[in-house]
Amino acid sequence: MRRAVIDLGTNTFNLLIADTQTRQILFQTKEGVALGMGGINEKRISPDAQARALKALQHFKILCDQWEVAQIHAIGTSALRDAQNASDLVHLVADELAIQIEIITGLQEANLIYKGVALTYPFKQPALIMDIGGGSTEFIAADSKGPFVAHSFDIGVSRLFQQFTFQDPYSQEDIERVEAYLAQHCQTFFEQALPEILIGASGSFETFYELLEGSFFEANGQAQKVNTEHFFKMLDQIIASTQAERDANPHIIAIRKRMAPLAAIKTRWVLQQTPS
Numbered sequence: 001m002r003r004a005v006i007d008l009g010t011n012t013f014n015l016l017i018a019d020t021q022t023r024q025i026l027f028q029t030k031e032g033v034a035l036g037m038g039g040i041n042e043k044r045i046s047p048d049a050q051a052r053a054l055k056a057l058q059h060f061k062i063l064c065d066q067w068e069v070a071q072i073h074a075i076g077t078s079a080l081r082d083a084q085n086a087s088d089l090v091h092l093v094a095d096e097l098a099i100q101i102e103i104i105t106g107l108q109e110a111n112l113i114y115k116g117v118a119l120t121y122p123f124k125q126p127a128l129i130m131d132i133g134g135g136s137t138e139f140i141a142a143d144s145k146g147p148f149v150a151h152s153f154d155i156g157v158s159r160l161f162q163q164f165t166f167q168d169p170y171s172q173e174d175i176e177r178v179e180a181y182l183a184q185h186c187q188t189f190f191e192q193a194l195p196e197i198l199i200g201a202s203g204s205f206e207t208f209y210e211l212l213e214g215s216f217f218e219a220n221g222q223a224q225k226v227n228t229e230h231f232f233k234m235l236d237q238i239i240a241s242t243q244a245e246r247d248a249n250p251h252i253i254a255i256r257k258r259m260a261p262l263a264a265i266k267t268r269w270v271l272q273q274t275p276s
Contacts, residue, residue, distance in 0.1 A: 002026065004069045006060055008053070008101065010036040010079040010134030010158050011255050012203060015060045017067050027067055030203070031056045032255025036079040036135050036158040045083045053089060054096070061097045075112075076103040078135025078156060106152025110138040113201050114147050121223040126195035130270060132204040132263050134158035139186075141194055149194070153186045155266070157204075157259040169242045170261050178265050190273035198274060199223060203256070204263040208234060210251035232271070238264040 001021065007014040011034055017027040033056050038046035045053070057074075064072055074093070080086045080103045090101045104112075113131045117140075121127065126143040135156040141149035160181065166174045200208065206217040212226055212234045238246075239261045246257045256263070 001071070002067060002069045004060075004064045004067075004072045006057070006072065006074040006099070008035065008074060008076045008080060009033075010040065010077065010136075010156055011259070012134070013053070013056045013060070015063065017064065017069055027063070029063070031059070032253065034134075034158070034255065036156070037162070040079050040082065040135055040156075040158055041162050043082050043084050045079065045085055045089055049079075050089050050092070054092060057093055057097055057099060061099065072099050074099050074101045076101050077109055078106070078133055078152075078154065079158075081105065082135065082154070106136055106138065107150060109136070110140050110150040110152055111147070113138055114140045114142055114150070117199055117201050117223075118142075120221055121199060125197055127197040127199045128195045128274065129199045129201050130267070131201040132157065132266060133202060134259075137266065138201075139189060143195075149192070151186075151189055153189075155182060155185050157262040157266070160262050160266075161259050166261075169240055170265075175239065175265055178262065179269050182266060182269050187273075190270075194274055196274065198271060200267070203253075204260070204267075207252055207256055207260065208238075208264075208267070211238065211249075214251075216251070228271075232268065235264040235268045239268070 002017060003020050004015060004017045011032065012030050013033045014030045015028060016025060018025050033052045035045065035049050035053055037049055039049060086103060093099050093101055113129060117129050123142055123144045129140040129142065131138040133156045135158060136152050137155050138152045140147050160178060164177060209224060210217050212230060246252050246260055252260055
């Protein structure tokens with residue numbers, strides 16, 4: 001049987017089609033939708049964002065029909081679980097496309113992130129998973145027995161992007177403002193004992209990998225280890241980059257070109273809080 005999973009993220013919608021009998025991934029793609037743009041901090045989905053979401057899901061439905069998918073499982077995350085008008089989009093998609101959207105909690109999202117990472121990392125050593133989302137960011141500390149600490153914070157890059165006004169390139173004051181915001185919302189999480197290994201699980205980390213390696217990311221089913229010193233230098237370069245430089249960089253996809261410095265600031269800040 002062929003099944004599809006659609007992840008309705010705050011910035012990006014992801015589609016994966018697989019054969020459940022052979023456990024083979026048949027097709028996958030993503031679209032930058034910016035579902036949280038224009039309303040996430042007001043707890044709503046804007047009319048423009050709803051229109052973009054519907055258009056992307058119409059395209060995904062066509063792809064699912066072409067692949068003769070028997071069942072579609074659509075999952076809504078931060079932007080939808082916080083939006084007071086989320087039911088408008090849920091009902092619209094159900095009526096027009098016969099796709100039922102399940103909106104999950106932050107902890108449910110963290111658990112799914114762990115399950116995905118566990119397919120690529122054996123957890124012979126404990127690790128802290130970080131998923132940089134547009135609406136929320138999940139942290140999951142886990143070992144070979146499973147997660148032992150998990151938390152979802154509303155500090156996604158889309159929220160931050162719409163919370164503040166930034167210079168181009170980001171000024172030191174901009175950076176300090178973001179770091180203070182992060183400390184205010186999740187500093188206490190890092191005051192507990194956490195693993196020394198950090199695993200990045202989101203699309204932003206794919207972008208980081210491409211910028212670090214100078215080549216396009218190809219998923220091979222295994223976690224990729226990077227040099228910490230080089231990684232920090234790459235983060236610094238993103239933070240210091242101008243919008244024009246990011247626009248011209250083929251390794252930064254369109255939906256991330258505006259928010260890449262925020263993802264880099266967050267990641268650098270997290271690394272500075274964890275053991276070295």
